[in-house]
Amino acid sequence: MQRMLLALATTAAMAILPATTLRAEDSSDAIVIPIHNWSSQIVMSHAIGQIFEGLGNSVEYVSTDSQAVYEAVRLGDATLEVEVWEGAFGASFQAALEKGGIEDVATHNAITREDWWYPTWTKEACPGLPDWKALNECAKAFATPETGEKGRFLGGPVDWLKHDQEKVDALGMNFVVVNAGSAAALWAEIAAAEKNKTPIVVFNWTPNFAEAVWPGEFVEFPKWEEGCDKDPKVGPHADKVYDCGNPADGYLKIAAWTGMKDKWPKAYATLQKVTFTNPQIAEMAKLVDVDGMEPEDAAAAWLKANEAVWKPWTE
């Protein structure tokens, strides 16, 4: 199946060859695409990799830590990174940009949002949601032995630097922030809560597979305004920073090693045009997480069903 698709894509690439032969040829070395441990990123990496293979490039995938990868891209050990989340990896990416060796190639149409989130059943215990004041009033419904009277908010790992504690302090919320050690820990908590419909409020983000499995909503905090994290005057409390929600429209970018444009000019030109939307990313994640396909098959299936989307990128 994959091989057939490859053959198809190669013929497609041959058809457009005359237009591109003028440019320098791509190196025959493999383009190394790093993959992490969440499915949309893996499928998207394979989708882009298979497009490259269609152009005649050889591609290899290597699994890496999602923070350490920016160092690897900078050194050219990995060639590109298909999902740079503003919220989660903005800082690492920025740091790597300053050191040099990595560049911002393209920005997806998709917007990302990361904030406090609850699954739908929570609304029964706290009908005023998604307003944050309503959430604060039913803090007791979220209490656990270790948080006593206060509600428990399960945040992401500390190294995601989400400033939840600052938010709780700034808004005077009746909540204790507990940090999970990994995304899997967050999912396990939601899955356990689902079994007896325990109310729960956790850190979550979109696009990801969880929205397909557990419908839910983000908590509506005072709207993010530029400077809310630095200038106390911005936001409802004149003397506090972080008295607001996270930006509801974070970027999702593609990063690449600066050597890529000379080594694989054709692939680089294609990569500059790549852009995915939220529904497309959610669909890729769903193929794996809900339909149980293997990432490479999911990517092939997605490419087959969406030729109109990606064909123009290769021209």
Added chain:
Amino acid sequence: MPARLSAWPVLLALAVVLAAAQSVLPQALHRPPEWLVLPFAHWINSIFVFVQEDLGLMSLTRAFSDLVEFCLDVTANLLYGKSRWPHLGPIPWTVIAVAAGAVGYALSGWRLAVFSAGTFVWIAVMGQWKWAMETLSVIVVAAPFSVALGLTMGILAWRSATVERVLNPILNVAQSLPHFAYMIPVVVFIGIGPKAGAIVTIIFSVPPMIRMTLLGLRKVSPEIIESGQMSGATRLQLMTRVRLPSARTEILIGVNQVIMQCLAMVVLASFIGMPGLGQKLLQLLQALKIGLSAEIGITIVLLAILLDRLSRAWALRQPEHNEAGASWLERHRLLLVWAVPTALAFALAAWDPYFVEVKRNQALSIAGPIDAAMDVFVRAAIPVTDWLRWFLITWVLIPMRDAFLWLPYVTVLLFLAAVGWAIGGLRSALVSLAFIIPIALSGWWDRAMITIYMVTVSVVLAIMIGVPLGLWGARRAARAERLLLVCDSFQTFPSFIYLIPVIMLFGVNDVAVIAAVVVFATVPIVRYTVEGLRNVPAEIVEAASMSGASRWQRLIHAELPLALPTMVVGANQSIMFSLFMVIIAAFIGTQDLGQEMQRALSSTDVGKGLVLGFAVAFIGLMADHLLVRWSAERKQRLGI
């Protein structure tokens, strides 16, 4: 030994007094003051930058890693058809299963042959072939490298006392350093990918090989050497033909250890790019697919047990000699056992691609039933675990944790010195201090105390569970054997899989962390309790029975005291396992050294990672020193 008797109560009393005066102590005695905290991490980073940039070690490590990568490419091509030289692979799964069966048969007989081939059939029909071959392609390179390196260093250490003196502390630390601490420097020097995975696996698995080689060479009796010399062997011949073959048993145990350590690294090494089962397992867990990840866990356990059995069989096998005048057929029976089915397997593979690789959509799966069983279990257990969680958090864990953090650091130092003194005199007191003071100076005191608190609680719980289990298991030989097999399986089952059910049962908190650690920490306690009790001399048991002791009295007064030194070795290992697991439990969510280690890994901060790693290693080494010392003395007093 009057001095020894008098000194430790004084230290202990001083510790108690300081603790009692906690509220009036000056700040500098509560926590190490800032001017005492040394920038270890900064120093280590400077050394690394110097080594990396000025000494040009980078090109050396990269050259070594290129060599490893070449070997990896060859095995990757053969096992799963990666497009690299020699462009022959992938070898059909049927052929590999037959080869495994033949090896099993050659080493031990039909039973091992069936188990061996069966393991590979399971991997293939469960659709895990490619992942398992990705994993094996790394292991078959890493393990021989590790064995060769271990042998060389073992021989060097045996030759020269200086080398041994230098190597010994390094090995001690290396064997107690948490896995993550190794990985950060490897990322810096080697980068990421299969070669980094292979190299981290080599580094992790080499220490036991060195130890066993050294031990084996030492045990070779002088008579054997003499007879070698008398037959005119050169020094090289003496080593390769006399010494090494005589040390064969120990060396093969070392090989066995190397293989086990390699499998233990399968999941962890995927954090820095090792492909295969481990990587897949982490992806599946990330999407909360417990059933599918358990399937992979089973595969890893099967591979571990298989490789363990094979290498053991190899160690025990004595060279066979054919009788004179045996026919060609008799002399080449093994060849036939292998060649005929292999030809058949190739024929099958040519006939249907199913026998080359089972695709994922043709695979069998037991994930459905596992997930369903998990669901039933979690639903049924939640009322109990909710209560348990409330009880443990409110009445045990929070008070314990607060108490550990409440203690002034000087009290802890004095207390440990007192314990050291009581066990091994002045020397042990100094050793304890030498391990704990650097932790105080590192600036990670609070986090280290949280780690110690979690390990303490876990080991106590593990003893409460493991000792009765061991007592029950040791009563019958067959039961003991089955229990030890369960121990083996639990030990090799990838620990990451435990983390998810544990969170589902207890939520993200210390109870979940401790539950996960206890699963791991109980294994050595059970194992050594069983072994300790089963090795109590039969005459003593008989004598006790004859003098009219009831079963209970016999256990309390005769068997347990004799088994105690061995059980303490179990407790020692239990502490080591707990320390490793507490670090991994950072993925649940902790506030200890492990959490910081995870941060250091994601920001590739070598200095910080190593400082934290050393802190963990020192806690382990201190416990190790005290327990081993106590156990040795006790054994001597009991005359065993």
